[in-house]
Amino acid sequence: MTDLPQHDIADPSLRAQGVARIEWAERSMPVLRQIRERFAKERPFEGQRFAACMHMTTETAVLLRTLKAGGAELAACASNPLSTQDDTMAALVHEYGISVFARNGVDRDAYYAHINAALDIRPDFVFDDGCDLVNTLHTTRKELLEAIKAGCEETTTGVVRLRQMAADDALRFPVVAVNDTDTKHMFDNRYGTGQSSLDAIMRATNLLFAGKTVVIGGFGYCGKGLAERAAGLGAHVVVTEIDPTKALDATMQGYRVMPMLEAARIGDVFITVTSNRGALRPEHFEVMKDGAILANAGHFDIEVDVAGLGEMAVEKRSRIRHQTDEYILADGRRLLLVAEGRLVNLGAAEGHPASVMDMSFADQALTAEWLTKTYASLEPGVVDVPTEIDKHVARVKLETMGIQIDTLTSDQETYMNSWEFGS
Numbered sequence: 039m040t041d042l043p044q045h046d047i048a049d050p051s052l053r054a055q056g057v058a059r060i061e062w063a064e065r066s067m068p069v070l071r072q073i074r075e076r077f078a079k080e081r082p083f084e085g086q087r088f089a090a091c092m093h094m095t096t097e098t099a100v101l102l103r104t105l106k107a108g109g110a111e112l113a114a115c116a117s118n119p120l121s122t123q124d125d126t127m128a129a130l131v132h133e134y135g136i137s138v139f140a141r142n143g144v145d146r147d148a149y150y151a152h153i154n155a156a157l158d159i160r161p162d163f164v165f166d167d168g169c170d171l172v173n174t175l176h177t178t179r180k181e182l183l184e185a186i187k188a189g190c191e192e193t194t195t196g197v198v199r200l201r202q203m204a205a206d207d208a209l210r211f212p213v214v215a216v217n218d219t220d221t222k223h224m225f226d227n228r229y230g231t232g233q234s235s236l237d238a239i240m241r242a243t244n245l246l247f248a249g250k251t252v253v254i255g256g257f258g259y260c261g262k263g264l265a266e267r268a269a270g271l272g273a274h275v276v277v278t279e280i281d282p283t284k285a286l287d288a289t290m291q292g293y294r295v296m297p298m299l300e301a302a303r304i305g306d307v308f309i310t311v312t313s314n315r316g317a318l319r320p321e322h323f324e325v326m327k328d329g330a331i332l333a334n335a336g337h338f339d340i341e342v343d344v345a346g347l348g349e350m351a352v353e354k355r356s357r358i359r360h361q362t363d364e365y366i367l368a369d370g371r372r373l374l375l376v377a378e379g380r381l382v383n384l385g386a387a388e389g390h391p392a393s394v395m396d397m398s399f400a401d402q403a404l405t406a407e408w409l410t411k412t413y414a415s416l417e418p419g420v421v422d423v424p425t426e427i428d429k430h431v432a433r434v435k436l437e438t439m440g441i442q443i444d445t446l447t448s449d450q451e452t453y454m455n456s457w458e459f460g461s
């Protein structure tokens with residue numbers, strides 16, 4: 039390709055490897071492939087500029103290619119410094135002509151420089167995963183706000199932040215909570231996080247889960263998926279919560295529930311998915327067993343208080359295994375932190391498998407199309423994905439899996455819509 043798009047990537051020579059990986063992911067993304075074929079004909083995004091801040095993985099590459107096929111002019115950057123796949127970036131720029139600003143392992147300054155570089159496209163629409171791009175727009179790039187028509191948010195953390203912005207009357211354009219669709223959080227958060235986080239911990243530590251005590255901080259969608267998968271591997275699962283209903287649910291599903299301070303004494307592995315800060319902090323590190331493994335699959339590097347752990351440690355041995363750092367405490371106990379306390383599944387493995395991202399990103403692509411038609415009628419704030427999009431994605435996914443379901447008979451439909459019939 040002669041006219042390369044604007045970019046900042048690590049290594050163009052990785053292009054062929056990146057292409058092979060993207061093609062492999064595409065095989066498991068039939069819903070998104072169908073959407074791309076239609077977009078290529080209908081070109082719903084012609085003349086629109088998109089900035090996307092997401093995990094820069096093969097699955098995201100398939101989404102970006104879908105948006106480009108629809109006519110969008112695109113610039114993309116990473117939503118996490120550790121999740122970028124450098125070979126995939128080489129393919130995006132050098133094979134598919136997409137503007138990308140992302141390198142694996144950048145520091146905080148480079149991370150935000152990349153977000154700013156993507157924003158330089160002066161977007162009409164934005165895609166975010168965790169709200170860092172939207173936050174940047176509302177703080178240091180306010181001059182771009184007026185031109186922005188709408189946005190999409192991928193994850194729970196981002197939706198929580200956006201709702202806080204909306205409550206403070208700070209959010210200046212409509213943002214759709216893609217995370218809140220059933221076809222996203224019931225599958226991506228649950229089965230995706232459950233499988234890929236344990237996969238990452240195994241890759242990093244070579245741990246045998248059977249017989250270990252695994253402590254899951256937070257029993258939401260991600261926590262449920264993690265608990266099920268860890269139990270399936272033969273682990274004893276302990277859950278910590280702050281919500282009584284979620285704690286009751288975990289108890290009735292057969293898990294032990296207790297405060298983190300108690301769990302900290304017995305856990306072999308800790309995984310946080312609370313969307314909160316300090317789920318694991320010095321008072322917990324203080325009582326943990328020698329060799330305890332700490333990982334976060336929730337958001338950012340503050341759910342496990344990494345700074346607090348660093349202050350407590352007398353020595354840090356970096357990368358004693360794949361993406362694993364060892365912190366040695368004054369009494370000689372060693373605590374192992376995977377992926378620097380950032381999202382373990384994306385920092386120490388490849389994130390969710392493509393077949394689950396197929397649904398999340400089909401939701402993104404169809405929501406973007408819907409937004410181009412409806413943005414003018416939406417108020418600034420957090421907006422739901424239309425139910426038809428959610429149901430459509432579920433229906434097509436089932437079809438691609440060769441699974442059929444029943445439909446209501448007309449008699450059943452009448453019954454469901456009536457109130458006269460009793461027992």
Ligand SMILES: NC(=O)c1ccc[n+]([C@@H]2O[C@H](COP(=O)([O-])OP(=O)(O)OC[C@H]3O[C@@H](n4cnc5c(N)ncnc54)[C@H](O)[C@@H]3O)[C@@H](O)[C@H]2O)c1
Nearest residue numbers: 193194195256258259260279280281312313314335336337
């Ligand atoms: N790793 C990934 O690929 C991935 C995928 C999806 C979501 N996420 C992230 O995972 C996090 C959780 O997402 P979710 O959809 O499960 O959210 P959720 O809201 O369904 O669940 C979070 C749970 O944590 C509990 N909680 C909050 N503070 C707590 C504390 N201090 N101790 C114990 N429990 C606490 C809440 O009561 C809630 O039940 C979010 O940050 C989200 O962005 C990550």
Ligand SMILES: Nc1ncnc2c1ncn2[C@@H]1O[C@H](CSCC[C@H]([NH3+])C(=O)O)[C@@H](O)[C@H]1O
Nearest residue numbers: 093095097117118167168193337338389390
């Ligand atoms: N393979 C993948 N490719 C792209 N996105 C992914 C992949 N696996 C998981 N995700 C998304 O990552 C999101 C969590 S990101 C959490 C917020 C923040 N960006 C952070 O890095 O801390 C989930 O909602 C998933 O949809």
